[in-house]
Amino acid sequence: MTNPKWRVLFALFAVFGILAVAAACGDDDNGCSTATTASGSPAANSAPSGTITIQGTQFEAWDPHFSDFAQDISHFFMVWRGLYEFDFNSKPVPSMAAAAPQVSTDGKTYTVKLKPGLKWSDGTALTANDFVAGLQRTCNPDNAGHYEYILTNVVGCDDYYTKKGTIDKVGVRAVDPQTVEYTLINAQPTFPILLAMWPTFPLNSTKIKATDKAWPGPLENSYNGPFMPSAYTEKDHLDLVPNPNWSGTQKPQVTKITI
Numbered sequence: 001m002t003n004p005k006w007r008v009l010f011a012l013f014a015v016f017g018i019l020a021v022a023a024a025c026g027d028d029d030n031g032c033s034t035a036t037t038a039s040g041s042p043a044a045n046s047a048p049s050g051t052i053t054i055q056g057t058q059f060e061a062w063d064p065h066f067s068d069f070a071q072d073i074s075h076f077f078m079v080w081r082g083l084y085e086f087d088f089n090s091k092p093v094p095s096m097a098a099a100a101p102q103v104s105t106d107g108k109t110y111t112v113k114l115k116p117g118l119k120w121s122d123g124t125a126l127t128a129n130d131f132v133a134g135l136q137r138t139c140n141p142d143n144a145g146h147y148e149y150i151l152t153n154v155v156g157c158d159d160y161y162t163k164k165g166t167i168d169k170v171g172v173r174a175v176d177p178q179t180v181e182y183t184l185i186n187a188q189p190t191f192p193i194l195l196a197m198w199p200t201f202p203l204n205s206t207k208i209k210a211t212d213k214a215w216p217g218p219l220e221n222s223y224n225g226p227f228m229p230s231a232y233t234e235k236d237h238l239d240l241v242p243n244p245n246w247s248g249t250q251k252p253q254v255t256k257i258t259i
Contacts (some may be wrong), residue, residue, distance in 0.1 A: 048242055048255045056259035058235050063215040064198035065137040068146035076198050078240060078257070079225040079247075083112050083131060083180070084196035092192040096126065096202070096247070098226065100192070107187025112195070114178045119245040120204050120222040128174035130202035135172045135182075136160075137211040138199040147199045153191075155183045167211065227251050 009210035064076045067072035084092035094100070096118060104113040118126035123129040138145040139157040150217070151157045154172065159165025171183030184191065194200055204222035215221070218238065226248060238259045242252040 024159065046251075046253065048252050050254050051256040051258065052254050053258045056238070057163060061215075062218055062221070064201040065140075065145045065203070066143055066215070067198075073198055075238070075259070076201070077225070078227045079223045079229065079243075080198070080201045082196045082198075082200050082202075083114075083118045084192050086196055092196040095196070096131075097195075101195075107189070108184045109192055110182040110184070110195075111175070112180045112182075114180070115247055116178065118224070118247055119243055120224055121228045121243045122204070122207075122222050123245065124206050124222065125177075126202065126224055127177040127178070127205075128180045129205045131180045131200070132172050132174050133205045133208070133211055134202040135177070135200050136167055136170050137203060139170050140167070140211045141214040145199060147197075150194055150197070150199060153184050153186055153188050155185055226250075227257060 056075075059075055060069050061067045061072055061073040062075075064073075064080060067073065067076075081095045082095040083095060085095040087093045092116075096114055098113045098115045103109070112131075114126075114128060114131075114217070120126050135151065135154070135157075137143055138148050138151060138153070139160045141161050141163050144161075148157065148161050154170065156165050156171050160167055160170050173181050175181050180190070182195075193239035194222075202224065203211075203215075207222055220230040223229075223231075223243055224246075226243055226246045228243045229238060230241045231237070231239040240257040240259070241255065244251070
């Protein structure tokens with residue numbers, strides 16, 4: 001299935017599938033389980049309690065900048081988030097971003113401000129540099145991200161991926177620690193959707209010093225989503241617990257998820 005048309009077709013099916021997963025697990029920062037009050041309204045910040053055990057499939061790679069398998073990506077949305085995430089209507093809404101992006105008059109430059117005080121699960125600061133490095137890693141030819149082609153409109157991404165260009169020519173930069181700027185080849189009103197998807201998830205640039213470095217495993221990594229791994233045995237189980245530094249308004253409602 002190397003025909004580009006087939007790749008696009010399968011990509012569309014995958015995107016629609018992940019939108020559904022993201023809505024179920026991420027609407028309004030809800031972290032996959034929303035308790036309700038007796039009146040039926042969300043108990044957004046009630047204390048977490050109880051555990052959930054669900055069936056899952058062993059992921060191929062614990063790497064959002066590489067993988068294209070649904071079982072991998074469904075895990076990623078539990079533990080990582082992009083600048084935006086999907087609501088129940090599959091619309092991108094701010095997650096790590098403070099607001100909607102500012103778009104240049106020609107539609108080719110997107111500027112995004114981060115929420116203040118963001119932290120990774122290990123307590124280190126989550127900054128614009130982490131989002132820059134995340135996108136660069138998907139474009140990196142050594143990493144060979146399977147979904148790089150959804151970023152083909154980002155200046156320099158394809159050239160870097162095909163080794164015709166360099167990392168410094170990729171159209172993403174940190175204006176300051178709280179501001180990310182993306183430069184596109186053509187205007188793309190759907191670009192915020194890509195900023196909610198796994199190929200643009202951030203990486204902890206204080207822990208991973210270069211975009212071609214190996215991605216840490218579940219227990220060695222850093223997380224910015226509602227949950228984080230607490231135990232993992234390959235082909236057996238993965239335990240997730242609430243991330244104490246999750247910045248979403250909707251907090252996890254359970255103390256542990258076992259997959």
